[in-house]
Amino acid sequence: MRIGVITFPGTLDDVDAARAVRYAGAEPVALWHADRDLQGVDAVIVPGGFSYGDYLRAGAIASMAPIMTEVVAAAGRGTPVLGICNGFQILCEAGLLPGALTRNSGLHFVCRDQRLRVESTATAWTGALSAGQEILVPLKSGEGRFVADAATLERLEGDGRVVFRYAGANPNGAMSAIAGISSADGRVVGLMPHPEHAIDALTGPSQDGLALFRSVLQGAASAA
Template structure:
C-alpha cells in the first residue's frame, strides 16, 4: 500500500497541482486537503505548496497560517508528522510557528524567477535523506518575498544545530541572510524552502529531476527505511 501525502489548497494557491504531481512521480498517493477543513484524512505526510494564499495580504502566509487545516497540521507536526513547506508554504510554516524566522521582501524589491543552484546542508531530515551532504541541485526559484531573516540568536541556533537545510550557491536571489534557502525543525520532520523542487521532477518541464529527491526521501521516512 503506497504512502498517502496530503497537499493543501488555500485560496490563491498556485502550485498544488504541481506538488501533487511530484508526489505521484515519487510513487505515493496525493490526497487533496482543503484549507477550511479540520481533517488530514489520515495522511502520512503533508505538503504546503506555493502560490499567493489570500493574495499575500497582511504578510505572505499570515492569513493561511490561521486556516482550520493548519491547526491540524500544527497538531500533527507535534506528533512527528512530516511537513514540507514550499515557497508560500515556507512562509505559512514560519507564520504558524512550525519553523523559525520570517520571509520578507526581496532585497532589491523585485520578483525573481530563475533556475537556482542549492546546496544540501542537512541530509538527515525526513525530506532530504535521499541526498548526500553537500550535494548541489538545480531547481527553480520564484518569489517576491523570499528573503529569510531571523534574530542573531535564532541564526546562531540554526547554524550551530545544523538546521539550515538548503543554501543558495552562487547568486543569492533575494538577499536571504547567510544564503539560507531552507530550514528544518529541530527534529528534522518539518522542512521549508523557498525554491520549488516540484518544478524539477521532469526534464520536459524543469531544469533537472533533482527536486524529486525531497518527495522520495519522505517515503523512506514514512516507511522507517533509509532513502535510496
C-alpha cells in the same frame, strides 16, 4: 504512503506538488484549507502560490486556517511536513519554523533556475540527497528573503538546521544565503525554491527536486 497537499485561496502549485508525489510513488490526497480533517495522511505538503493574495504578510492569513491547526498538531506528533515557497512562509507564520520571509533585497520578483547546496540530510525530506550536493530547481518569489535575529541564526547553524543554501550569487539577500531550514526534529522542512517544478527533464531544469519527495517515502519505509 498517502501525502496530503493543501489548497488555500490563491494557491498555485498544489497540482504540481500532487504530481511530484505521484512521480515519487506515493498517493496525493487533496486537503482543503477550511477543513479540520487531514484524512489520515502520512505526511503533508503546504505548496506555493499567493494564499489570500499575500495580504497582511505572505502566509499570515493562511497560517490561521482551520487545516493549519491540524497540521501544527500533526507536526507535534512527528508527521513530516514540507512547506514550499508560500508554504514556507505559512509554516513560519504558524510557528512551526523560526524566522520570517520578507521582501527580496532588490524589491523585485525573482524568477530563475537556482542552484542550491544541500547542507543537511538529517531531515524527513532530504535523506535521499548527499551533504554538499548541489541541485538545480526553479525559484520564483517576491518575498523570499529569509531573516531571523542573531540568536535564531546561531541556533539554526549550530544545530544543523540549515537544510538548503543558495549556491553562487544570493538571489534575494537571504541572511547567510539560507534557502531552507528544518524544525529541531527534522520532520518539518521549509524552502523557498520549488522542487516540485524539477521532477521531469521535459518540464523542468532538472529532475533534482524529485529526491525530496522520494526521501519522505524512503524514511517511512525504513521506519516500518
